[in-house]
Amino acid sequence: MGNLFCCVQVEQSTVAIKENFGRFEKVLQPGCHCMPWFLGKQLAGHLSLRLQQLDLRCETKTKDNVFVTVVASIQYRALAEKANDAFYKLSNTKTQIQAYVFDVIRASVPKLNLDDAFEQKNEIARAVEEELEKAMSAYGYEIVQTLIVDIDPDEHVKRAMNEINAAARLRVAANEKAEAEKILLIKRAEGEAESKYLSGLGIARQRQAIVDGLRDSVLGFSVNVPGTTAKDVMDMVLVTQYFDTMKEIGAASKSSAVFIPHGPGAVRDVATQIRDGLLQASHQ
Structure with missing residues (x-):
């Protein structure tokens, strides 16, 4: 119908190419255009301007x-x-x-x-x-x-790349884990060293207090009881501590101890046995 009335329609976002007897004449913009075909005018085609x-x-x-x-x-x-x-x-x-x-x-x-x-x-x-x-x-x-x-x-290349990446991440994780364990061991060793140091200080102070107490006891007993020697007082103190220790061991429900040799019928030799036991322990 458009050709019959020499009219053509160009859609939006489109241009048309107009020719005159096969030669390019002009570009037709969107809209209605007169195309007198009997004068050699014709539409060569359309060109979209869309992306x-x-x-x-x-x-x-x-x-x-x-x-x-x-x-x-x-x-x-x-x-x-x-x-x-x-x-x-x-x-x-x-x-x-x-x-x-x-x-x-x-x-x-x-x-x-x-x-x-x-x-x-x-x-x-x-x-x-x-x-x-x-x-x-x-x-x-x-x-x-x-x-x-x-x-x-390629699929094999992608798989290899993933494996390389996974291995690298595992290596980093292993290094971090080892570093954490190293820090834990160092801190634990430092804690044990500090604990042993403080324990040694406590034992040294305890022994110093015992020695000071024994010295004061020997001096006080020698002053109040004339005729006694320091050796007599030390023997008596050692025997007293010995029986106190035996009492504590017997009072404990589940106790195991290795103690110095003892003979029930020779209580008067307890001090000698204590000294002998201490000497044996020091030699061992």
């Missing part, structure tokens, strides 16, 4: 000889002011873009190791975008955005 996206998968290898698949997304659109170039100069836009993308990726990625390729995805995308922008602007297209969506190595 388009092309997803590509390019296989290449890195500097350390690992084959990877690089997934790129190219966002582009035709320029309204260069619609005639975009319509006439390229027969297959997507194929042309793909050729440039593959060329840049296969020139950039082989210069990088696998780890560096992951870290420099933005640099690869920028290189692709610059090359595409320079090439496609001559054909009436604008490159809006170039994204390196993914770098996918």
Whole structure:
């Protein structure tokens, strides 16, 4: 019906190419246009101005000889002011873009190791975008955005990378655990040393107090009981302490002790036996 009345309609975000006897005449903007076909006017076709996206998968290898698949997304659109170039100069836009993308990726990625390729995805995308922008602007297209969506190595390589990462983390964990155990042992040893030091101080003070008490007892007894010697007083004190010790051992319900030799019928020799026992213990 439109051809019958010499009218054509151009949709929004689209331009149309008008020809006159097969020669380009003008670009028709969205709206209704007169197209007198009997005067040689005709519509060559339509060109979309909408943003388009092309997803590509390019296989290449890195500097350390690992084959990877690089997934790129190219966002582009035709320029309204260069619609005639975009319509006439390229027969297959997507194929042309793909050729440039593959060329840049296969020139950039082989210069990088696998780890560096992951870290420099933005640099690869920028290189692709610059090359595409320079090439496609001559054909009436604008490159809006170039994204390196993914770098996918072989499955065996990914498994090996995961194992390396896991081993490194286990090594760090083992070092941290060993360091913690080392600190625990050091602190425990320091605590035991401090405990033994304080215990030694206590024993030394206890023995000093016993010696001071015995000295005071000997001196007091010698003054109050004339004719007694220091040896007599010491014998009596030793016997008294001996029986006090025997009493404490007997009062304990579950006690085991190794004591100096003792004969029940020779109580008067207890002091001698105590001294003999002390001497035996010191020799052993």
